[in-house]
Amino acid sequence: MHALANPTRFLRLARPATTWLLLVGLVLAIAGMAAGLVFTPPDYLQGDTVRIMYIHVPSAWLGMAGWAGIAAASVSQLVWRHPLAAVGGRAVAPAGATFAAICLITGSIWGRPTWGTWWEWDGRLTSMLVLFFLYLGYIALGSAERERGGEGRITALYGLVGAINLPIIHYSVLWWRTLHQGESIGLTGSTIDNSILWPLPLTMIGFTCLFVAAALMRMRAELAEAKVEARMRRMGGQ
């Protein structure tokens, strides 16, 4: 991590990485979605609505992973004062918010034919909605602090405190037994049949590559904007 503290070194790696992540992400996400729509059988209970899982599960994972990334960037900024940590946190937030929104919307669309309702104030759904609002707050706070020329320490603290929502989302299905089903995929295995499960890793990896590519592009944009601002200040001072 500290080897990438130098923005020039970071950019040397980020430029080719962005292109590759975009290409691999597009290929895997399209292949996984096509396979999920065409090549897998319908579920014996849910029927064809199970196909929404191939986009809903990756977006839920990325919504949560995004905030874990923000928390890691916050620690890195507060403890080690990593120069790219604040930029990284701000770059991850729009991608995290987008995937949290996709998770909420696709979950709601899946809920209508399966549960008979678009929305329920269930533990998992509500904690995911809280995560989406946390992202919006982080984006607003981050840009406000940046505009005022702050170091981003308040935003980093907010990122760290917001991480308390991650275990709440994860364990919500155990703590509050309501509509949302329990964990189907764990570290030790899955309760989903392989004939239905196999395209899921494709969309998981594909959307993750696209998420990282979007974050890298935002980091490159912020670094270029900072370069322009610094040059303008120098020119103004002459």
Added chain:
Amino acid sequence: MNPWPFVTAAYVVAICLTAGLIGWAYASMRRAEIAADALKRK
């Protein structure tokens, strides 16, 4: 209940929002890098 309108709607939302995110991130990156390069050449 026919599930396909729901499945289609979910995929359309996911594809449009992801494409929008990637498009916005790419456009903002290109705009910022072009501005930085132009200023460097001055």
